[in-house]
Each structure stands twice: as structure tokens, then as C-alpha cells.
Amino acid sequence: MRLITVAGSPSVGKTSVILRASEILRQEGLKVGIAKFDSLSTSDDKLYAQKSFPVAVGLAGALCPDHYFVSNVEDCMAWGQRQELDILISESAGLCNRCSPHIGGVMAVCVVDALAGVHTPKKIGPMLRLADLVVITKGDIVSQVEREVFAYQTRLANPGARALFCNGITGQGAADLARAIHQAPETDVLEGARLRFPMPAAVCPYCVGETAIGETHQRGNVKKMRFNDRSEAA
Amino acid sequence: MNNLAEMPLDSLLTTHPCVADFFGSLGLATANVPHPLATWLEQLPDEAFFDAGMEREQILTHIKRLIDEIQAMGEADNGQVGSLILIGGRDKSGVAENIQLNLRAGEIVCIVGPTGSGKSRLLGDIECLAQGDTPSGRRVLIDGRPPDDERRYTLDRKLVAQLSQNMNFVVDLSVREFIDMHARCRMVADPEAMTGQVIACANDLTGEKFTAEVSVTQLSGGQTRALMIADAALLSASPIVLIDEIENAGVDRKRALELLVTGEKIVLISTHDPLLALRGDRRIVIRNGGIAEIIVTSDLERRNLERIERLDATIMDIRDRLRRGLRIEEDILWTA
Numbered sequence A: 001m002r003l004i005t006v007a008g009s010p011s012v013g014k015t016s017v018i019l020r021a022s023e024i025l026r027q028e029g030l031k032v033g034i035a036k037f038d039s040l041s042t043s044d045d046k047l048y049a050q051k052s053f054p055v056a057v058g059l060a061g062a063l064c065p066d067h068y069f070v071s072n073v074e075d076c077m078a079w080g081q082r083q084e085l086d087i088l089i090s091e092s093a094g095l096c097n098r099c100s101p102h103i104g105g106v107m108a109v110c111v112v113d114a115l116a117g118v119h120t121p122k123k124i125g126p127m128l129r130l131a132d133l134v135v136i137t138k139g140d141i142v143s144q145v146e147r148e149v150f151a152y153q154t155r156l157a158n159p160g161a162r163a164l165f166c167n168g169i170t171g172q173g174a175a176d177l178a179r180a181i182h183q184a185p186e187t188d189v190l191e192g193a194r195l196r197f198p199m200p201a202a203v204c205p206y207c208v209g210e211t212a213i214g215e216t217h218q219r220g221n222v223k224k225m226r227f228n229d230r231s232e233a234a
Numbered sequence B: 001m002n003n004l005a006e007m008p009l010d011s012l013l014t015t016h017p018c019v020a021d022f023f024g025s026l027g028l029a030t031a032n033v034p035h036p037l038a039t040w041l042e043q044l045p046d047e048a049f050f051d052a053g054m055e056r057e058q059i060l061t062h063i064k065r066l067i068d069e070i071q072a073m074g075e076a077d078n079g080q081v082g083s084l085i086l087i088g089g090r091d092k093s094g095v096a097e098n099i100q101l102n103l104r105a106g107e108i109v110c111i112v113g114p115t116g117s118g119k120s121r122l123l124g125d126i127e128c129l130a131q132g133d134t135p136s137g138r139r140v141l142i143d144g145r146p147p148d149d150e151r152r153y154t155l156d157r158k159l160v161a162q163l164s165q166n167m168n169f170v171v172d173l174s175v176r177e178f179i180d181m182h183a184r185c186r187m188v189a190d191p192e193a194m195t196g197q198v199i200a201c202a203n204d205l206t207g208e209k210f211t212a213e214v215s216v217t218q219l220s221g222g223q224t225r226a227l228m229i230a231d232a233a234l235l236s237a238s239p240i241v242l243i244d245e246i247e248n249a250g251v252d253r254k255r256a257l258e259l260l261v262t263g264e265k266i267v268l269i270s271t272h273d274p275l276l277a278l279r280g281d282r283r284i285v286i287r288n289g290g291i292a293e294i295i296v297t298s299d300l301e302r303r304n305l306e307r308i309e310r311l312d313a314t315i316m317d318i319r320d321r322l323r324r325g326l327r328i329e330e331d332i333l334w335t336a
């Protein structure tokens, strides 16, 4: 089985491009299934089920969906194997631009949205920088100039990676994505594999439910802002 | 560049501004560091890497790749394309098109057909340089050969630029800043001069002049179209340009075509406009998702084109007088 991790901020078009590419892969005789990770709720499972793709859903609730992903990805693999999938695609939202589920040796895709503006590639962290393939959506609604500049910025943000435009609505470009997925390495076991970088720290009282505001509650891993009207903070 | 790690950081940053940008985006302060890159990375606290979301080796590899990438972008030839061959596939009912269309640089071909007949599908096939892997089964050859994967995937030097009708500007920049941004990422030698030239050409194409200082989001439909055409002709990396209708009022279509042709581009325009459709040497007729016919413009049609141009000039003149607040009361002579 091939595992593909697809990550991108909310509503960039992950489900749309996964659906377009999966339909092509299915026509080629491959069995594709999707594991969708989100925080509070999702209706993506209905979209996948509507097109008769097997789908598993994980809602992280109070946890970061990417942390939740790592603790559940092996179970997802087992599910995929029980479903006899050829390709298992995980979809997860990079909510904080910092986390991302990319794993060494597993094909990593980051979806970015051209509508978000030409400076976006610079702002997205490891999710984009360490992906193997970058998919740019919504190129249809921005100018040709912005498409070219966005592509350039993407190349600078992740030099050497493959990147392509894919229209999530018409499917234009999805064939290239499908071909890249086809060439992805096989993943049989994940045990022992490593994330491409550590996920953000979560060790302050707010991580475990503190709601009160005030200095006395700021313990553990606390970092303070610096303001330019104050010389070095005390 | 194998001793990248030994380079003093400050000189590295002066020779490679992209590296400075990269550290900026990681939130790492790099001012006045005379030590070699590797030493500096050693000295940074682990926390800095954690915040940046990258490990030391990853940063080092990233910088190597970044410098290589910028160099590759600077060296890449602009991919002049001499010819494009479109090999027919099938229409929506699966009937074979049995057609091969050869286009040369500097040639303009129009695509005609009812709305929904499949003109966009044809533009889409060319845009993705289809290799029998789209629903139409069409194939595109560049200079007589299927484009290699590299060509299909090089994102910012795509072979095909597409100017579509329903585009928006997302950035809020002045026309000058906007074109300048494009010129810089195209790494042209003199971005300021190029920007001036694109804006002058665009103004040449539109009746409603605009300044370089106006915001792109305030341009009218015609001005936007003119700017995008001038940019595609002069600045776009792509040797093939696909245009989805230019009949939008306010663009001098004849001049626009001349401009695109002088850029030695291969231009395909999907259009219902007689002034455009009859000006090309040939036009592709689309029916039921397939290429039904390729019509060579006849002498009779060329003569009619001249008449239509005179009619069009009459209407343009009326429009212009209306704009200036004049009355249109004379007997209009339509005999062309």
C-alpha cells in the first residue's frame, strides 16, 4: 500500500483535488481510500462517500489534529490494509501553519491556495517547506501574473520540490497529481519511521485546560512578546 | 558551493539575498555575523530551531537547494517554442477527431463554437500539455516531441500562460508595483524599464488610459485586459498564450494581436468576435466537445473583415462621442 499525507490550511481545496486525483487513479484500477483528520467537525466524509471512496474520520477535538494524526496513523494504515487499499490518502488541516503530518519516506503533499496571496508560501512553515509535492489550487480565479509570482514564491519556499497547479473544480492538473501519487514509494510499516520535524511544544497550563488570564497562570513553556517602545523586556 | 557551511554568514547574505529572506521568514536575526554559517548554526539555541520548525541539517540543505534553485532559474532559457502540434482525440460522444493541427511561433489561431461546446476543454488540454491523459484523449507535441516531465512540471516557467475572463487581483498594489513584482521574479535585467514598457504598451491598447500609480484593483475590465495582454506579450515566461475572449469593450483588438505576434508567441484565442476570428489564418470549429473542422480564412472573408472593421470603427466613434457627451443625430451611413 502507498500512504500519501496531504496537508493544507482549511478550505484550500484539499478534498477537491484528492477527489479529482482519486477518480483518475480509480480509473486506472487502483483502490483508493481516505483518512480525514480535522479538529471539530467535517463533512468531507460525505463527499468521499458520495463518490464511493472508503473513508475513515478522526476528530481531534481538544487536541491538535496533527498530533492526533501521529498517534492514529498506524491504526489508519491497518484500516487501509483491511480495506485492501492500494493507496491510502490522509487529509489533515495545518491549522497553525507549523504542524504537519509529513513522515520521512512517505510521500508528502502540501496544498496551497493561490487566492491567499503571493506572500503566503513564505509564511507557511514545515508543512510546505518539507513537502515533496506542492499543489496550488484556485489558480483559475487569480491573474496570470499572480500565478507566476505565486509559483516563484513556492519554488523559493521549497526549492527543488515538484509543484503543480490543480483546479479542484474542473480537475485540470489532477492527472499530473495522480501520476505523482502513482510513483510514490510503498509504505508497509510505519513503526520506527520518523516525522520530518518535531511538532510544536504544548507544555503550558493552557494546553491542559486553563482558562484564567494573568501572570500567575503563565507557567511552563511561556514566551513573551517584545515591543519596540520598550527596550529589552525585563 | 561545497564549502557553503564555511562561508561567513554576512558575506553569504550579501551574495545571496534569497538566503537573507529565508532566515527572515524563519524569524532568525542574522545582522552582522562574521562567523561561518556552520558555526553560527551551532551557536543558535535548540529553541530557535524548534521555533523555526527546521533542524540544523535541514536548514543547511534548504540553503543549498535554494541557491541552486535561484541559479537554475537565472540560467534557464526562456524556452522558445518553434511549433506546437495538436493531435486530435475524441469528442464528447467518443467520435474520433482525426485531426492534426500544426501551429508555428508568431501564429494566432481562434477557436469558435457555441458556449458549452468544449472550447475551454481544448484550451485546458493545451494548458496541461495533454498526453492522451485527459478525457478528450488529445496529445500535444512541442517542437515535434512530447514535452518531458520536467517541462510539464516547471511551475513558474510553464510553457502556457492563460488569460481567463473571470480573474481577480488578490494583491492590492499599484500597477507599477504589480508589474515590477512580476519583472523581478522573472529576473529581467532592468525591471524598472520593463515595467514602464509594459504599462506604456497596455495604455496603447486601451481607450481609457491609466497611470502607473493607480491600484490594479481599480482598473476597469478593459484596462485589466490590456494590462494582462501587454504583460503576457512582454514579460510572461510562457511561449504559448491562451486567451479566453478579448471582445471585452475597451481593448484595441487589432493592436493586441499585433503585440502578441511580435513576441513570437503561439496564441490561441477562444472568441465569438468577428474582428478576431477572421483576422487569423485559420480558425478551429468546436462542436460537441470535439474539433469539428479547421477553416482557412478565405479571400472573401478577408474582404468582409475590412468591411466589418469599418463598421466597427463607426461604432467605436459613436461610443467615443457618447462618452464625451455629444449627440448622435446625423444619418449614420452603414454602407461599408
Ligand SMILES: Nc1nc2c(ncn2[C@@H]2O[C@H](COP(=O)(O)OP(=O)(O)OP(=O)(O)O)[C@@H](O)[C@H]2O)c(=O)[nH]1
Residues within 6 Å of the ligand: A008, A009, A010, A011, A012, A013, A014, A015, A016, A017, A044, A093, A137, A138, A139, A140, A141, A166, A167, A168, A169
Ligand atoms: N475556483 C476554485 N475553487 C476551488 C478550487 N479548489 C477548490 N475550490 C473550492 O474551494 C472550496 C473548499 O474546497 P475543499 O476541497 O472543501 O477544501 P479543503 O481544503 O478540503 O477544506 P477543509 O477540509 O474543510 O479544510 C470549495 O468550495 C471548492 O469548490 C479551485 O481550483 N478553483
Ligand SMILES: [Mg+2]
Residues within 6 Å of the ligand: A014, A015, A016, A044, A091
Ligand atoms: Mg477537506
